[in-house]
Amino acid sequence: MSQPESDPEPPIPFPGTVAAPVAAERELDPLVDARLLAELAAGHSGALAELYRRRGGALLRLLERILGDPREAEEVLQDTFVQLWKRAGRYDAAKSGPLTWMMLIARGLAWDRLRQRNRREASLERLRTAAPVEESSEENAFTHLAEGESARRVGRALGALPPEQRHALELAFYRGCTQEEIARTTGQPLGTIKARIRRGLLALRARLKDRHE
Amino acid sequence: MNEPQIQFDRATEEQASLYVLGLLTDSDRAEFEARLAQEAVLRDLIRELQRGLEQEVFGEPAPVPPLSVWGRISAETRSDDAPAVPFPSTWQRWSLRALAAAACLALGAGLHWWWQTGPAEGSLAKVTPESVRMDSGRTSQTAEEPKPAPNAGRSVPRMPDAAPALAAGPGPTSPLAGDTEKLQLERRVRALTTQVASLNQILQQRMALPSGVTRLHVFQLGQNGQTNPPLLAGTAGNGRSLAESLARLAAEQLAANRRAEISTTEDPTTTASAAEPPPDVSVVAVVPATPQSGTDPGEVADATSATAGNGMTELASVGSPTVFVDPDTGTGALALPSSKDGQFQIWNQNADGTVNSLGVVPESESPVSVVTFDANGTSPENLFLSFERKGGSLVPTGPVFGGPTATNSLPTQP
Numbered sequence: 144m145s146q147p148e149s150d151p152e153p154p155i156p157f158p159g160t161v162a163a164p165v166a167a168e169r170e171l172d173p174l175v176d177a178r179l180l181a182e183l184a185a186g187h188s189g190a191l192a193e194l195y196r197r198r199g200g201a202l203l204r205l206l207e208r209i210l211g212d213p214r215e216a217e218e219v220l221q222d223t224f225v226q227l228w229k230r231a232g233r234y235d236a237a238k239s240g241p242l243t244w245m246m247l248i249a250r251g252l253a254w255d256r257l258r259q260r261n262r263r264e265a266s267l268e269r270l271r272t273a274a275p276v277e278e279s280s281e282e283n284a285f286t287h288l289a290e291g292e293s294a295r296r297v298g299r300a301l302g303a304l305p306p307e308q309r310h311a312l313e314l315a316f317y318r319g320c321t322q323e324e325i326a327r328t329t330g331q332p333l334g335t336i337k338a339r340i341r342r343g344l345l346a347l348r349a350r351l352k353d354r355h356e
Numbered sequence: 357m358n359e360p361q362i363q364f365d366r367a368t369e370e371q372a373s374l375y376v377l378g379l380l381t382d383s384d385r386a387e388f389e390a391r392l393a394q395e396a397v398l399r400d401l402i403r404e405l406q407r408g409l410e411q412e413v414f415g416e417p418a419p420v421p422p423l424s425v426w427g428r429i430s431a432e433t434r435s436d437d438a439p440a441v442p443f444p445s446t447w448q449r450w451s452l453r454a455l456a457a458a459a460c461l462a463l464g465a466g467l468h469w470w471w472q473t474g475p476a477e478g479s480l481a482k483v484t485p486e487s488v489r490m491d492s493g494r495t496s497q498t499a500e501e502p503k504p505a506p507n508a509g510r511s512v513p514r515m516p517d518a519a520p521a522l523a524a525g526p527g528p529t530s531p532l533a534g535d536t537e538k539l540q541l542e543r544r545v546r547a548l549t550t551q552v553a554s555l556n557q558i559l560q561q562r563m564a565l566p567s568g569v570t571r572l573h574v575f576q577l578g579q580n581g582q583t584n585p586p587l588l589a590g591t592a593g594n595g596r597s598l599a600e601s602l603a604r605l606a607a608e609q610l611a612a613n614r615r616a617e618i619s620t621t622e623d624p625t626t627t628a629s630a631a632e633p634p635p636d637v638s639v640v641a642v643v644p645a646t647p648q649s650g651t652d653p654g655e656v657a658d659a660t661s662a663t664a665g666n667g668m669t670e671l672a673s674v675g676s677p678t679v680f681v682d683p684d685t686g687t688g689a690l691a692l693p694s695s696k697d698g699q700f701q702i703w704n705q706n707a708d709g710t711v712n713s714l715g716v717v718p719e720s721e722s723p724v725s726v727v728t729f730d731a732n733g734t735s736p737e738n739l740f741l742s743f744e745r746k747g748g749s750l751v752p753t754g755p756v757f758g759g760p761t762a763t764n765s766l767p768t769q770p
Contacts, residue, residue, distance in 0.1 A: 191429070203425075240407065312377075
């Protein structure tokens with residue numbers, strides 16, 4: 144990971160401040176996150192504050208979805224940024240984007256927390272006993288795009304997928320379930336689960352491409 | 357722009373899906389990464405799939421992350437040579453300027469008021485001269501050293517409240533740097549702060565127990581072992597901590613006062629036990645909210661010589677800040693180590709869970725600051741400290757010491 148040659152940027156604002164609308168585009172630019180990770184690796188503590196301001200809220204929301212406990216999510220958010228601070232030098236841009244890397248760290252810590260407290264099984268049990276997922280044909284993939292309750296329940300991206308794909312991806316992404324576990328949980332054949340996960344991710348990719356074209 | 361989309365076989369796509377979800381086994385992941393290193397188009401697929409998932413987490417507007425969590429992160433990642441936590445900016449910049457300007461005015465007015473009048477009699481807590489003389493030779497003298505206080509030896513002014521304390525100004529990483537107006541403001545603020553700090557030095561030498569004090573609460577704030585040891589390392593582990601020394605001195609001073617009272621009544625029977633406070637002196641030492649494991653209260657109490665008196669309890673032998681509160685006058689005082697990285701701020705937690713600032717401990721060149729604060733309406737067990745960036749904070753954000761939040765969980769913000 145290359146070190147920044149200089150620091151032409153203005154000083155880093157304190158986290159918690161509200162981003163100005165004009166900076167919205169910059170807020171979404173992962174290149175900024177990559178630069179901040181490089182600065183963090185070089186020992187610029189202000190970069191951590193800026194990363195927290197930019198991504199702390201989204202990561203907290205992710206952690207709340209995984210853990211279901213706001214207080215615990217805040218604790219793991221703290222651990223996440225401490226890990227970012229410690230491991231920034233190990234970030235490898237060839238393997239993942241900065242957002243994915245941060246997301247994986249947060250998610251991994253949340254799963255660790257779930258395992259520690261032996262809540263994962265309980266969580267799966269709740270999912271097993273929850274209302275069955277509405278089935279739909281794979282051909283109707285984007286007829287369910289939507290804006291409804293499912294989109295609000297999960298993130299915007301997964302919420303736009305057909306329920307069976309969304310459910311499989313939700314279990315994999317938020318719960319860390321393996322394909323085998325998802326198959327057991329949903330009572331579906333392993334091959335079906337593999338296909339749903341693959342098609343779900345490809346659909347997300349397609350949506351993103353469409354948006355940018 | 358439509359780019360031709362490369363098709364992969366189903367197995368590769370499935371492997372790629374599991375890879376981006378982080379669900380491959382270690383061996384499968386290593387194998388897949390070896391393949392990734394060879395196939396640029398596969399790397400492109402991975403990035404695209406990752407971006408799709410990133411949209412799930414980052415694709416919608418996110419809430420502002422909690423400042424309290426940032427305070428804990430900052431505390432945990434702060435190193436001795438690291439700069440202080442960055443100071444507020446963007447929309448807070450102007451409010452900061454306004455606050456700083458108000459702080460200058462308030463501080464100036466406070467100084468003027470103090471210069472002219474001093475506080476009312478009986479509004480002081482006591483710290484003996486010995487307790488504040490430690491390391492006084494290390495106090496640096498600067499070009500901005502103030503003139504000697506004309507009323508040195510008089511009463512000590514109460515510590516400015518939170519807003520004036522903001523006058524401490526931003527730290528070295530302030531985003532205001534480069535702004536002429538800000539620099540001028542900073543100079544004024546620093547001059548005033550230095551003046552106050554130096555005045556504090558002088559006043560520390562003059563502090564005396566007011567004659568009206570009959571009860572004194574002496575207690576140590578709890579210490580969270582995970583977050584604050586560096587701040588207090590200089591006072592712990594030296595046989596007798598600053599807190600112990602202050603507690604001993606406070607107890608001895610009370611005893612001396614009592615002896616003086618007794619001698620005026622010509623009661624010779626009490627002189628033999630003059631080394632200890634007489635039993636009717638109500639000195640209360642409140643132990644930390646989270647008792648230190650393995651501490652024998654009896655032994656500790658003996659070690660501090662603060663043992664007698666109805667209501668007297670033990671002091672734990674840890675180097676945490678010691679607070680003196682005179683419940684009759686509503687004045688508190690405490691001694692704290694100084695740090696260039698930030699400032700201590702004193703808080704009271706109300707019954708409804710909200711907190712209010714009792715003031716920010718002014719910066720000082722001395723390794724130890726002794727300050728007084730208005731403790732009216734507070735109770736010792738509801739006091740706590742937080743270590744904030746320079747200038748203090750409107751709500752507690754830094755490492756928390758003692759009181760109801762000894763476990764470092766932050767209280768409800770007002």
